[in-house]
Each structure stands twice: as C-alpha cells, then as structure tokens.
Amino acid sequence: MIGPGRPQFVLFGSSVVQQSFSNEGWGAILTDLYDRKADIILRGYSGWNSRHAIQVLDLIFPKEAEVQPSLVIVYFGGNDAVHPHPSGLGVHVPLPEYIENMKKIYRHLKSLSDKTRVIFLTSPPVNEALIREHFGNLHDHQARTNESCRRYAEALVELSKQSNIKVINLWTAIQQRGDWATTCLRDGIHFTREGSQIVVREILKVIKEADWEPSLFWTSMPTEFDEDSPYYMVHPDGSGKTINASNGISSWKIKWTANNICSKL
Numbered sequence: 165m166i167g168p169g170r171p172q173f174v175l176f177g178s179s180v181v182q183q184s185f186s187n188e189g190w191g192a193i194l195t196d197l198y199d200r201k202a203d204i205i206l207r208g209y210s211g212w213n214s215r216h217a218i219q220v221l222d223l224i225f226p227k228e229a230e231v232q233p234s235l236v237i238v239y240f241g242g243n244d245a246v247h248p249h250p251s252g253l254g255v256h257v258p259l260p261e262y263i264e265n266m267k268k269i270y271r272h273l274k275s276l277s278d279k280t281r282v283i284f285l286t287s288p289p290v291n292e293a294l295i296r297e298h299f300g301n302l303h304d305h306q307a308r309t310n311e312s313c314r315r316y317a318e319a320l321v322e323l324s325k326q327s328n329i330k331v332i333n334l335w336t337a338i339q340q341r342g343d344w345a346t347t348c349l350r351d352g353i354h355f356t357r358e359g360s361q362i363v364v365r366e367i368l369k370v371i372k373e374a375d376w377e378p379s380l381f382w383t384s385m386p387t388e389f390d391e392d393s394p395y396y397m398v399h400p401d402g403s404g405k406t407i408n409a410s411n412g413i414s415s416w417k418i419k420w421t422a423n424n425i426c427s428k429l
Contacts, residue, residue: 169231170388171202171380176217176224177239177285182208183354190360194367197420200410201385202234213243213255214265221272232277235380237367238269241287242308242353245316249306256306262316263323270329281376283367284324286317288334288359291345294352308353330374332366369425383421387411 175181175191184191185206195204207224209216217240225233244257257265266284273282289310295303317335324331338344338359348359355363372381379385390410399405418424 168388171234171385172205172231173198173202173235173237173380174205174207174225174233175237175239176207177237178208178212178243179210180208180239180242180285180288180354181206182210184208184360187350187355188357188360189355190363190367193360193364193420197364197368197382197417198385200388200390201382202380205233211243211255212240213257214240214262214269215257218265218268221269225273225276227276229276232280234279235281235283235371236273237283237285238266238273239285240266240269241316241320242290242313245287245308245312246303247305247307247309247312254306259316259319263319266320266323267327270327281374281380282329283370284320284329284331285363286320286331286333286335287313288317288338288349288355289313289344291349291352294345294349296352298351330370332363332370334363334366337362337366364420365425368420372422372425381422383413 173194175184175194181191183189185195186192191204191206191208198204225236241262243255244262246254246256248254248256270282270284273280290308290313292307292309295308314335317333321331321333323329338348341348341358341362344359348356348362350356350359368381371379374380387410390408392406392408394406396406396408399407413421
C-alpha cells in the first residue's frame with residue numbers, strides 16, 4: 165500500500181462508473197477535488213447489473229481488509245431496468261429482485277466498518293432516439309427506455325427512504341436541465357461533461373449536508389503534508405517567508421465550494 169494512508173472513496177457500479185474518468189467525467193472531477201485528501205478508487209464494470217455485483221461483494225470489499233473505505237458511491241440500475249430479452253438471457257433484473265440486491269449491497273458495505281458511508285445513485289434518464297443512433301439494433305428485443313429507468317429510480321429512492329440510506333435521484337436531477345437529452349448524454353446513456361457536473365454537484369451536496377463525523381466534504385478534510393516549508397517559493401513582498409501552496413484552492417475549484425453548490429432538487 166502506498167503511504168501515508170488516506171481515506172478511500174470507492175466508486176462501484178457499471179459503465180456509468182467505469183467511464184467516469186473519461187470525457188471530464190464525474191469520477192475525474194472528484195479525484196481532482198480530493199487531491200491530497202482522499203484516494204478515489206474506481207471499481208466500475210461495464211455491462212454489469214446488480215446480480216453481478218452481489219456475486220463479487222466479498223472480493224471487492226473483503227471484510228478482513230486492514231483498511232476499509234470511508235465512502236462508497238454505488239450505481240446499479242440502468243442495466244437492470246433494460247426490458248427482458250425473449251431468450252431469458254441478458255442484463256434485465258426484475259424490479260423486486262433489483263431492490264433485494266441493493267439491500268444486500270448496502271448491508272455488506274455497512275458491515276465493513278462503523279465509519280464506512282454509502283451513497284446510492286439511481287438510474288439517470290436515457291435518450292432513446294440517441295441510443296438507437298449510437299448503438300444501432302443492439303437494443304432490439306431488450307429495450308432501454310426512460311420510463312423503465314424512472315420506475316427503477318423511484319423504487320431505489322423509496323428503499324433508501326425506508327432504510328435511511330443516502331440516495332441521489334439522477335433521473336430527476338439530470339432532467340432539471342431543459343436540454344438534458346442532448347446536452348447531458350453523449351450516446352443516450354452515458355454522461356457528457358455537462359451531465360457529469362450535475363452528478364458531482366449532487367454528490368457534494370449530499371456529502372456536505374450529511375451529519376457524518378468526520379466530515380467528508382472536500383474543503384473540510386485535512387490536506388496531506390500541509391506544513392510550512394522553506395522549500396516553497398519565496399514570497400515577493402520581501403518578508404523572507406515562503407508561500408505555502410498546500411491549502412490553496414485553484415480557481416476552477418471555487419464553484420465546488422460549499423457556498424457555490426446549488427441544487428434544484
């Protein structure tokens with residue numbers, strides 16, 4: 165393990181997670197925001213549904229691990245919500261089974277440690293016409309529809325309310341933008357830069373408002389090796405002091421500070 169030890173944030177899910185570091189994605193944005201504060205670990209698996217996930221929970225999140233994650237952000241549901249293929253094969257998972265699988269995922273993650281926090285992400289909306297344009301006939305007889313995504317998203321929100329789980333309804337959040345169908349999705353399913361920024365905003369809002377101790381909001385976490393040093397750049401004011409750059413906030417990060425995070429939900 166690379167030292168010194170930092171809190172670990174794990175992104176766990178299907179292709180929405182696997183691709184979250186590309187196209188200025190939401191995983192990449194979080195990694196930049198949490199530099200010198202937390203390690204963002206990617207565990208994304210394109211094409212997976214919640215059945216895949218529960219089969220490997222012990223391998224990805226072993227209970228005997230010396231270090232357990234401080235936060236796990238979980239996304240499954242978009243593939244589960246695909247209509248069943250006539251062959252009986254495919255990614256579809258019936259809604260009641262999907263909810264049971266998400267319960268199993270949550271219980272396993274919460275058993276890792278008292279300090280492991282969990283956020284669920286629901287299925288985002290999809291642009292069915294753009295899916296057809298991008299993927300051709302791949303979804304014939306196994307349609308991916310916005311209505312099905314809504315049903316699975318609402319069911320996960322309801323489970324989360326009943327079980328006091330932090331959840332972000334991406335199906336609703338993305339559609340707060342009027343031009344979401346063409347601006348937030350690059351192939352009808354996966355996020356553009358604009359879509360990813362909405363995801364980050366909602367994640368940070370949940371983290372900021374959570375009553376977690378210690379706080380996991382990026383500006384509240386300690387910065388690694390932030391002590392003063394004579395090896396920094398010398399201040400031009402003639403004071404003979406150096407400029408400690410450890411806790412400076414880059415201009416592009418300003419919009420992600422607590423005062424600038426706003427949500428329409």
